[in-house]
Amino acid sequence: MFSNKFIQQRIEKADVLREAGINPYSNQSKRNTTIEKFLNVNADIEQKEDKRDATRLYVVSGRIKFLRIMGKASFVKIEDESGMLQLYVARDNLAEGFYNTIFKKNIEVGDIIEVHGYPFVTGQGELSLHADDLKILTKAISPLPEKFHGITDKEVRYRKRYLDLIMNTEVRKTFQTRSRVISLTRRFFEDKGFLEVETPMMHPIAGGANAKPFVTHHNALDVDRYLRIAPELYLKRLIVGGFEAVFEINRNFRNEGMDATHNPEFTSIEFYWAYKTYKDLIEITKEYFQYLFEHLKLPTLLPYGDLKVNFNNFQEIPLIESLTVIGGVPADIVNSKEKIIAYLKEKNLDVNEKMNLGQLQGELFDEFVEEKLIDPTFITEYPVEISPLARRSDTNPEITERFELFIAGREIANAFSELNDPLDQLERFKGQMAAKDCGDDEAHEMDSDFVEALSYGMAPTAGQGIGIDRLVMLLTNEHSIRDVLLFPAMKPLNGDLCEEAAQEEE
């Protein structure tokens, strides 16, 4: 495993350290400040100081990122989580022989060290630490990638994320932002009185969305379980139970394709709010974004790739209206199945002629409108045919009380007033079962336990899901979901393993 000659060299250096009585994996860390604090506290030191200030003595630690050995003195840059610090390491300030036999020969870039010393400013004006004692905490036996270009190969960055994090500080920032987004989201809903809950990740029936699930087996009960594709049906059971505002931030799993916006496991927040409608959700969503932008200190004119997204410009438009106003679809065709099919064919697009009107309207939307929705836009009044879990409008039974929020041409949230009529829900499940019998392997399973729950009465409720990964992509100006997931799904590297697995399946 460690046959590489650079690694062998470094292993030998670790052995030399051991022979000199130095533990290359010591845990005797005496660090008493972080680099960020060190730099802040000592920012008042302006001129070059040669004299040691007995009141300012620090112990800092970090990984060596740069090493410039210049004869009897060296400059070392070490990095901890908070920042980068330059050390000045001179032979005559260290114990006899240490500089030449230990430091110069056996400590190198990548190693984690601890340094004792005092602050001073170099001739070039950089606040640094003048070292009077130095020891190795952890020997790195694998060399780091090249210091200037770092590591750019995306495959290596994803497979060895730790290397990516060591080499690319902006990647660390992305994941710090992700953590902040999740933390702020939690706080926002808690402050509104929502209760955070945890519902099962292993479901007897994969429900709450139409997607292919991952299957596993529970030995003790000898039953198959499905990794959840959505928490929806469990959260609604909690509303039936009397909780009036609940949310869950957690992973969903879908056994489908992967691309720049899809990973087999992804994070969403779903929240359900009794005695509210989708209109209330529009308002809380605007408030939520305002809250995020304030606390993340983001500009409301947010750059995203070549785009500028104006978060002061929330729009709201019914789906049918968006087709003509934004999509440029002729107004006289949007309510006719035949005319839509003809229109799509005219545009050289594949058309499934078995689709119903609502599905075709959805097609028109996907084709001509979605990518044009740059500023945040609530698309409302979805056709009932493509909204099986949403409550019908009281004034127009063809449409539902639903919206999806689009930003930068991408769906960010999906929300609706919930269907709470148990008989209607039972009929819709039956319809899904029929579709399944006809070969639709993504049709919803019958969940009679859920229908029974509804039969006890679920208060009028509005619910919403927000894709956290896509939201973080937007806020961090990243364009692949893999860049906002610490460990994105990857195929195994070892080809032999794949073949063996494939043979076992046959």
Added chain:
RNA sequence: GUCCUGUUAGCUCAGCUGGUAGAGCACGUCACUUUUAAUGAUGUGGCCGAUGGUUCGAAUCCAUCACAGGACACCA
């Protein structure tokens, strides 16, 4: 699932219409006590993603496979 592109030293990359492999950084040795991708000298370093084929000869051409990136399809 389809198409396109890529895979060469630890890292970042060259390598022309086929003639048995190059640079920078890193690493080794030497010099250097205020550098900023330090500098100067010198040296080591490769199953050219894998397997077949064409050829006197393949990193280079062809086929298949693996992995990745991108686009499309799928995912209401």
